[in-house]
Amino acid sequence: MEILNREPDVSxxxxxxxxxxxxxxxxxTFGYGQEYQELLDIHRLGALYTKAVSLEPKAGNKPPRLVxxxxxxxxxxxxxxxxxxxxxxxxxxxxxxxxxPVLVNVVGESESEYTTIVEAIEKRxxxxxxxxxxxxxxxxxxxxxxxxxxxxxAFGTEPDLVERITRKVRRLTRRAxxxxxxxxxxxxxxxxxxxxxxxxxxxxxxxxxxxxAIDVKTCKPLIARGxxxxxxxxxxxxxxxxxxxxxxxxxxxxxxxxxITCADDALEYLLAGASAIQVGTAIFSNxxxxxxxxxxxxxxxxxxxxxTLGEIPALLRFPS
Amino acid sequence: xxxxxxxxxxxxxxxxxxxxxxxxxWPQDLAPPIPGQFFTFNPxxxxxxxxxxxxxxxxxxxxxxxLAFALYQIRGKATQALAAFAEGSSIDVIGPLGNSFPxxxxxxxxxxxxxxxxxxxxxxxxxxxxxxxxxxxxxxAASPKASRLFLGFRSASQIPSFILAxxxxxxxxxxxxGTGWYSEPYRQPVLAGLSDLQHxxxxxxxxxDDGSRGFKGTVVEALLQHPSRNVAGEAGVGIGAEAGAGAxxxxxxEAGAGAxxxxxxxxxxxxxxxxxxxxxDDLALHRGIPAHLSAEQWMACGVGACQGCVLPARAGGYLxxxxxxxxxxxxxxxxxx
Ligand SMILES: Cc1cc2nc3c(=O)[nH]c(=O)nc-3n(C[C@H](O)[C@H](O)[C@H](O)COP(=O)(O)OP(=O)(O)OC[C@H]3O[C@@H](n4cnc5c(N)ncnc54)[C@H](O)[C@@H]3O)c2cc1C
Ligand SMILES: Cc1cc2nc3c(=O)[nH]c(=O)nc-3n(C[C@H](O)[C@H](O)[C@H](O)COP(=O)(O)O)c2cc1C
Ligand code: FES
Numbered sequence: 001m002e003i004l005n006r007e008p009d010v011s012x013x014x015x016x017x018x019x020x021x022x023x024x025x026x027x028x029t030f031g032y033g034q035e036y037q038e039l040l041d042i043h044r045l046g047a048l049y050t051k052a053v054s055l056e057p058k059a060g061n062k063p064p065r066l067v068x069x070x071x072x073x074x075x076x077x078x079x080x081x082x083x084x085x086x087x088x089x090x091x092x093x094x095x096x097x098x099x100x101p102v103l104v105n106v107v108g109e110s111e112s113e114y115t116t117i118v119e120a121i122e123k124r125x126x127x128x129x130x131x132x133x134x135x136x137x138x139x140x141x142x143x144x145x146x147x148x149x150x151x152x153x154a155f156g157t158e159p160d161l162v163e164r165i166t167r168k169v170r171r172l173t174r175r176a177x178x179x180x181x182x183x184x185x186x187x188x189x190x191x192x193x194x195x196x197x198x199x200x201x202x203x204x205x206x207x208x209x210x211x212x213a214i215d216v217k218t219c220k221p222l223i224a225r226g227x228x229x230x231x232x233x234x235x236x237x238x239x240x241x242x243x244x245x246x247x248x249x250x251x252x253x254x255x256x257x258x259x260i261t262c263a264d265d266a267l268e269y270l271l272a273g274a275s276a277i278q279v280g281t282a283i284f285s286n287x288x289x290x291x292x293x294x295x296x297x298x299x300x301x302x303x304x305x306x307x308t309l310g311e312i313p314a315l316l317r318f319p320s
Numbered sequence: 321x322x323x324x325x326x327x328x329x330x331x332x333x334x335x336x337x338x339x340x341x342x343x344x345x346w347p348q349d350l351a352p353p354i355p356g357q358f359f360t361f362n363p364x365x366x367x368x369x370x371x372x373x374x375x376x377x378x379x380x381x382x383x384x385x386x387l388a389f390a391l392y393q394i395r396g397k398a399t400q401a402l403a404a405f406a407e408g409s410s411i412d413v414i415g416p417l418g419n420s421f422p423x424x425x426x427x428x429x430x431x432x433x434x435x436x437x438x439x440x441x442x443x444x445x446x447x448x449x450x451x452x453x454x455x456x457x458x459x460x461a462a463s464p465k466a467s468r469l470f471l472g473f474r475s476a477s478q479i480p481s482f483i484l485a486x487x488x489x490x491x492x493x494x495x496x497x498g499t500g501w502y503s504e505p506y507r508q509p510v511l512a513g514l515s516d517l518q519h520x521x522x523x524x525x526x527x528x529d530d531g532s533r534g535f536k537g538t539v540v541e542a543l544l545q546h547p548s549r550n551v552a553g554e555a556g557v558g559i560g561a562e563a564g565a566g567a568x569x570x571x572x573x574e575a576g577a578g579a580x581x582x583x584x585x586x587x588x589x590x591x592x593x594x595x596x597x598x599x600x601d602d603l604a605l606h607r608g609i610p611a612h613l614s615a616e617q618w619m620a621c622g623v624g625a626c627q628g629c630v631l632p633a634r635a636g637g638y639l640x641x642x643x644x645x646x647x648x649x650x651x652x653x654x655x656x657x
Contacts, residue, residue, distance in 0.1 A: 031625035035643070038322050039414065039623070051625075059637040066618045066628040068374050073620060080627040080638070232373055284620045285362050285375055287324055287414070 008301035009308045010294070012046070012276045014253055015201025017137050017176035019101055019276060021046035022309055023266070023294045026257050026280030027105035027140060027180075028052065028077065032091045033098060039287040045100040046294070049140050049204075049278060050091070052107040055117055057083035067213050067222035071259075072234030073281050074211045076225045079107055084117050088124050096128070096135035103138040103178060111165050114141060118172045138176025140204060141169060156182045156207075159194035166198025178255065181205035181246065183235070188242045189249035196250045204255035204278065205246055206239045232281040233259040240272045247273025247313070261289060263296020270297070270312045322417055322623065323350055326410040330387065330506045332403070333489050335480035340403050341517075342390045343510055344411055346383065351416070353380045353388060355445035356614060356647045359415030360622040363398035375414065376402075377619050377642070379591070381440030382447060382517055385509035388415075389517070391440035391480065417622055418646045421445050421612050424467075424587045431609075433600060435472035435539045435592030441614055442469060442591055446520040469524040470546075472539035472592065476532035482518040486511055539592065540599045588650075590614065598655030611650035617641040 012019040024047035032050050033042055042048065060080025067074050082090070087104075095102045104121060108114040118139055125136050143156035143165065155161050166179055179195035181188055183206040192203045208229025213222045221227075239258025247254045256274030260266050261282040269277050282289045306312065331343035346352060353359070360375035376398040382389035394403045405411065421441075424430045430449065434442035449467045473479050489510075526534030527542040535542040590600045591614035604611035620628040624643025632654040633639045639652065 029621070029626060035621070035623045035625035039324050051627075060627055060630065063630050063632070063638070064618055065630065066620050066626075071373060073373060075620070075626075075628060077627045080630075281373070281620075284622075284626070285373060286412075287623075 015176045019046045022276035023290050024278040026278040029280040043099040047101045049103050052079045052105045053087045054107050055113045062224040072230050072232040074228040076223050076228035092135045101137040103140045105140045107142040140178040157185050159190050162194040163198040166200050170199040176201050178202045182207045189245045192246040192250045202253040205242045206258045209235050235259050243274050244272040263293050266293050271316045273313045324414045327413050331510045333485045335485045337477040343387045346388045352383050353416035354420040356420035357416040362412035363401045379441040387509045428585045428587045430467035431588045432469045433539045433590040435596045438591030443520045470539050471524045472527045475530045482514040486514040604650045614646045615641050
């Protein structure tokens with residue numbers, strides 16, 4: 001087969017937003033960017049999904065908050081974040097300096113918190129001039145975080161609620177709107193359909209899987225709260241299956257994540273139907289992973305003479 | 321400024337039962353680490369299979385002549401993988417990370433207390449004081465009065481010998497002299513680093529839990545009961561009880577209340593298990609001694625992004641061990657919660 005001379009086109013359309021490439025960094029694993037600026041070229045990322053922003057500052061859960069498990073990590077950070085006001089005053093100026101697209105991960109304890117946060121951010125970025133790079137290019141609604149007693153979990157498991165919140169936020173912004181799905185549900189396709197009905201531009205899946213680990217010497221759970229969210233390679237097969245189910249159910253793009261550490265892992269998701277991917281826990285062990293994954297995806301496309309990302313899902317073949 | 325880099329390992333040898341010392345090349349264009357700072361290494365790069373998903377933090381035990389050193393205890397998968405790592409291959413490092421021990425002011429006496437895996441950073445701090453007179457080349461800075469180093473071990477078998485390690489390393493490598501990593505320009509810097517580390521260790525007051533060497537008991541007990549007059553002929557070297565209950569903050573016994581002299585001012589530095597830090601935090605509060613305590617917590621990112629490594633703050637909320645610390649001033653952390 002003749003090898004393409006030209007670079008494959010790796011851009012991805014998410015509603016009104018064009019991502020320059022499919023590799024984003026997942027919410028909660030990359031702060032608001034600044035912490036990692038000395039370790040990788042953030043400008044080359046396909047997208048930066050910020051740490052969750054809540055209306056009020058959140059101190060988070062009692063430590064220990066982390067434990068490593070086979071091929072995985074359980075965390076119970078408790079959505080610790082400085083809150084909307086600090087985000088507006090201190091994080092936005094830095095985010096504006098980035099040339100990669102930025103999506104703000106939004107979390108609320110009530111429907112009105114979601115809308116209040118998005119409204120406030122829209123108001124603030126309205127101040128930026130036409131032609132200037134916007135500090136925020138879209139939103140990712142976190143309806144699925146399993147960590148907070150009163151938070152995400154309930155919203156993300158009920159299709160009606162998902163549709164309603166999505167619709168309400170949709171009315172407030174023309175920017176890209178992504179709804180992040182939890183795997184801790186009976187049928188993820190139903191939730192994806194609800195987000196689509198609410199006029200989301202895309203869904204992202206998956207958030208962490210509920211997990212627990214116990215120290216048998218001390219008979220204590222290894223994280224203070226007992227249960228937490230499992231991430232890393234341990235959950236990759238769950239994520240790939242969720243993406244496959246969601247992508248078959250909806251027409252809007254599906255963004256895949258969960259346990260992606262290398263280009264092959266990312267390609268599994270793209271073959272399962274994902275339009276783009278995010279890298280989370282793998283950044284902790286190798287901050288350069290997202291850019292190495294991007295290079296690997298391009299090499300794989302060149303080798304197979306694939307011109308655009310959109311051609312990849314059709315390559316998935318089942319044994320006849 | 322931090323950086324991720326692949327560093328050639330030039331030394332990775334046992335120094336006591338279950339403990340090894342690592343030395344790797346530091347990039348010439350990167351600011352050298354200072355005492356109290358740490359780095360993370362990626363255990364995945366070391367061993368095939370699931371050696372560990374997360375990077376592991378280790379404190380710097382010494383820096384000199386272009387080499388960074390870490391003293392580590394072999395505990396689980398990641399440190400086992402590190403221990404098996406051959407000299408001459410590369411290790412994936414992110415550093416330098418975290419804040420550092422503030423320098424004592426002129427005339428202050430520095431009391432250094434290290435226990436268990438907290439020994440490395442205090443050896444490094446000690447080596448930067450002017451009363452440290454070892455081989456040339458170590459970074460010398462502000463001069464505390466007669467600094468004193470207290471180190472705690474479970475038993476004598478855990479006390480490192482850097483000199484024996486150097487001898488074994490030389491013997492091992494004699495047959496291959498002039499090749500690979502055991503060659504100039506690396507041989508001399510390694511040996512000089514080992515000799516500086518040994519020099520600090522030799523000046524330390526050793527405490528062992530089982531009494532098999534030195535003081536029988538914990539570092540905290542050693543610090544409290546140290547017969548202070550016999551060190552440098554000067555009173556008040558430990559935080560000894562002779563100050564007498566009721567004496568004001570920082571006031572030494574024989575000087576009498578109100579006669580706080582420059583020589584009597586102390587500053588405490590500590591790294592070790594949480595119960596030790598908790599006891600020293602209380603002690604420093606009651607004696608009015610400024611203290612700097614190096615904390616440990618499970619880490620994921622190590623750079624301040626994930627909020628995973630927090631400790632409860634006395635002022636409410638939480639502080640990140642990796643980015644707000646690892647060194648915290650007296651009173652900042654609720655050690656018992
Ligand atoms: C800032 C900092 C500096 C450190 N400096 C040194 C050093 O100079 N020398 C040294 O030997 N060790 C040091 N440590 C501890 C070292 O990181 C752990 O011993 C190491 O991560 C253990 O990994 P492992 O896979 O070998 O063991 P694991 O199997 O992961 O754990 C072995 C045991 O260590 C405990 N443990 C693991 N990681 C941590 C951690 N981060 N904090 C507290 N307990 C932990 C586990 O609960 C378990 O009991 C430091 C830790 C921190 C946070
Ligand atoms: C430490 C940590 C913090 C996280 N915080 C958030 C968050 O604030 N909002 C969110 O939507 N997801 C959060 N997540 C979930 C990740 O974005 C991602 O969905 C999940 O970790 C699976 O991907 P991975 O296996 O690549 O990490 C967090 C994950 C981790 C490990
Ligand atoms: S380890 Fe991530 S914030 Fe400290």
